[in-house]
Amino acid sequence: MSASTVSTKKAAPAPGARKKLTLPWILLIIAGGLALVSMVRLISGANDLTSIGQVSGALSLAVPIGLAGLGGLWAERAGVVNIGLEGMMILGTWFGAWAGYQWGPWTGVLVGIAGGAVGGLLHAIITVTFNVNHIVSGVAINILALGFTQYLSNFTFAEAPGGSSKQSPQVEPIAKITIPGLSDWMADLQAKHWFFVSDLAGVIGGLITEISLLTIVALLLIPATWWVLWRTSFGLRLRSCGENPIAAESLGVNVYKYKYIAVIVSGALAGLGGVYLSEVASPIYQEGQTGGRGYIGLAAMIFGNWMPGGMALGAGLFGFIDSLKLRGGAENVHAMLLLIAILLVIVCVWQLYKKKYIQAGISVAFAALLFVWYATTDQVPSQFVDAAPYLTTLLVLALSAQRLRMPKADGMPYRKGQGK
Known part of the structure; x- marks a missing residue:
């Protein structure tokens, strides 16, 4: 095989290497997440x-x-x-x-x-x-x-x-700004409570109002x-x-x-x-x-x-x-129980696809508990509402721990000339 042929071949990705997310994929993930939140909003009535x-x-x-x-x-x-x-x-x-x-x-x-x-x-x-x-x-x-x-x-x-x-x-x-006209239009769309469209209008309106x-x-x-x-x-x-x-x-x-x-x-x-x-x-x-x-x-x-x-x-x-917890309080956090349960089901499906059966079983078990909690209650205790941000912090870090890669020398002592 000639050197020119070798040079034109793309290097094979390393085993287990992660593909970088492109902008279209990122936008698709965001749109999917917003659609999921919109569905939860319609089911729960937490407008x-x-x-x-x-x-x-x-x-x-x-x-x-x-x-x-x-x-x-x-x-x-x-x-x-x-x-x-x-x-x-x-x-x-x-x-x-x-x-x-x-x-x-x-x-x-x-x-x-x-x-x-x-x-x-x-x-x-x-x-x-x-x-x-x-x-x-x-x-x-x-x-x-x-x-x-x-x-x-x-x-x-x-x-x-x-x-x-x-x-x-x-x-x-400090002064605040609002885009006139567009802000009012987004407010009107959001007030109609349509699937996805009103949610997108709420997000855009929140970013351009005051x-x-x-x-x-x-x-x-x-x-x-x-x-x-x-x-x-x-x-x-x-x-x-x-x-x-x-x-x-x-x-x-x-x-x-x-x-x-x-x-x-x-x-x-x-x-x-x-x-x-x-x-x-x-x-x-x-x-x-x-x-x-x-x-x-x-x-x-x-x-x-x-x-x-x-x-x-x-x-x-x-x-x-x-x-x-500042707007809607217990009602909004109660709706989030349903959202998290659905996300855990999605995680379970992904783990099954990856043939990680133990992790999939844990995900579906927690999803079932949250579905039952949501179906048998109308609101969550106020103490849980107050603790929600901190519980989310712990949950997110626990779920993301396996994919993290910190800088290799992070926190390590360094002295000039120590490599000589």
Whole structure:
């Protein structure tokens, strides 16, 4: 066989290799998921499941989670585990509200980003320079940020009109925009409760009605991160530090520099997520405002397999589940029992196709339990509604654990010249 013939042959895929999803397939999966939700809505009568208000609320809850997850992605792609995202978000909420109250919302955005970046810088000094365990450093930053902001509130917000030691005065909100005409048309279509069409109108309407300018910035950061990390030489060097820093060093990459940049950017993004909470979600700083969203952001990043698109889907899922308890509460969560049961049946069919009979049996058993629960009750206990976002986090991570691949050197200590 000639060399030219060999060169024209396509390399056979490695056994077990996964095919990349193309855009048409992604759109088809999204459309199928929306059709399934629409069917559940019609069966259950929970018409608020895909309403404009529901989608808008889910987006508002997903953005801070997504920003925290994006911050975690930057750090871990460079090989640094950032458990301190929660603390960096806390710094963002406090400094964003403090500066926003005095000098306007956009100044608050910049100062909140800087506050989170300082938290990232501290984490980088501890982990990259001094090689302290990344988990220990992250937990310490979370504790330090909470105590530091409580201390600052005592002699700043407590003295301000309308403030207290646990909350700031009202912050001027960031402007929101609505696409006139189109928004009203989507609202009319959604109100008709037609199959799929009304659900699609609800999703589109939620994305173009009363949307904050900061939300648009946050959404644009997702493709921007993908482009920087996967389409530039800078991104290639940064990711090489998370895969094999010794090899990267041998090729002339300043590993310390790239790790520092990644962790500082990570803190800045988490700080922006905190600003979103104190200026958009609720235009006021309150103690405990982050509510564990930094940790859920990490879960969204892991669910997304350390990729921006997957992370965004994970954040959207967690935001949607969290929003169910705010609108419709028990009724919407009760409808989700039916949706999860149907999804488990689909998983069972897929496992049977893959000849994984034990996993298929477990899936169908849980599906049967959920079908019975849905059929024999009209609503779920309020405690289950409150716990739904956290149960979803655990369930999603458990189901996605087998397909994950973290950066090879993530969390591993590195010293310059250790490969010599």
